Amino acid sequence: MTVRLTMDPAAFQKLVFPYLQRDPVLNSQVLTNVADRVRGIMNDPVPPVFVSVHDDTGEVVGAVICTALRGISMMGLPAELVPPVAEVLADAAPGAIGVFGSAAAAARAFAELYSERTGRSFREVDQARLHKLEVFVQQRADGAPRLATEGDLDVVTPMFGAYRREVGHADESPAADRTWLQQRVERERLWVWEDGGRIVTMVGHQSPVFGAVRVGPVYTPPEHRGRGYASALTAEVTRRLQAAGDQVCLMTDLTNPTSNKIYAAIGYRPVQDFVGYAFT
Template identity: 45%
Template sequence: MEGLYGEHGDRLRRQGGLRGFVLIRVTGDAEEFKARVGPLLLRDPVLHTVLLTHLAERADGNGGDDHAEPTYFSVHRGGVVAGAAMATARVVALGGLPMGLVPDLVGVVAEFVPTAQMVEGLSGVAQRFSAAYAARLGREFSEAQAMRLYRLGKFVAHRADGRPRLATEGDIELASRLIDAFGHDVGEPLVDPEAWARDRIDVRRLWFWENNGRVVSMAGHRGAAAGAARIGPVYTPVADRGQGYGSALTSHLTERILDGGMRPCLFTDLANPTSNKIYAAIGYRALADFKRYKVR
């Protein structure tokens, strides 16, 4: 799949002079996409953590959480890559796409991927894109989640009773139950919690906090991408909250990422003031606000 498109499917869209031409390249080849948009994404690896992490995992042979085949979009203005996005049958990921590129991109995404049920990106960008995407397809949209992207400033270690341990194959059933509970808590249950748990455990990126021989919290992290590594999800069952277990486990993973020479980052749910307070106490500082919209 390869093409050059502008708004309404035009090959080129003039926006005032030669430097105003906007081209949109569409491909299903992750390596080709990475070669095009890499310099743009690498300007701020944390802001672009979603796309960079996805590309790193594809290069490692990991299809990601939903194992879908993505379509990739690069937006070129005046011969320079100005924006990037990807879409699967389930979700459109806009990353740090600038607001001004939404009108150019939305029609092309709707043409190639008309089935997406979710759009996520910078707050205002995601809202504008979702509205236009839904309108083009005769669908409706609504806000699903407000998030904040944090990157670590000065690290402050946190401790709690118990200890961290890496999840193993024998923990797949437990991890499946915990991630299923997490999904229902945030209103986005996974289609296959067991597959998610197995994938994370296979690549050694899922951890538990144990106290008195009992698992009281769970946290995962993604692989390193362009010098950054993203923590999440972090989940503590209701009965075990308030004891600092989630803080201690997040602190542990933060320290491991730092020891590996990477910069930690994470997303938080703005509807959960407790988690935002916890991450700030560990040393995380806000970078940008993101939103996720449902399209139905």
């Protein structure tokens, strides 16, 4: 068993994507994160670290990424591979903000080993669930959906900042948020719902990778909630993605029963639970 490191997303993509494509829904977060970096639309304050695990024949049997803004994403990493990966990342990325992985023993074991090696403490901060669309059910609300345009950035940028704070993501400047959104607008990956001439909800999605595409972020400002806008726009984006022939998935916060109910009504069903730990 060997563990290899690289900071080159293109090299990592070439090496591990044949392995990850075996389950593009489960591995969606890692696949899309790396693919966007290869496309040049992800920016980090420090270079990310990409980790691949290989068996004795050289075959890839695990893949992990560590980025400054999201920490360590280990997703489907088998539990038996946690010790060597934790040891390597404790040296290569001792300042990681956290780890996110399956809710089984793997994520907890990683947090314990990494903390022991780095001398840092950890606490649970996220409980999430990956869902995949099964039978689509249309949702309706007053107003109508449309693709976001560059002219919407003044409105959606503060909405995106509020979303980031609400879900506990690392703070970035409004300029960084605007750049992130503009890149998605240019690639037709951001939608808005308008009612009475006002943008009341925004929904984004990733680009498909190996026939799977993930919806998110989804955000409605508090003053516009309770009117079905997020349900209707998420459903419309989902319908279009499914019509393109892709498997559609999304991630929800398990502590938010409202969002989980909304997505279940659209036709999403649970695939796997995940847990996140923050390092301090």
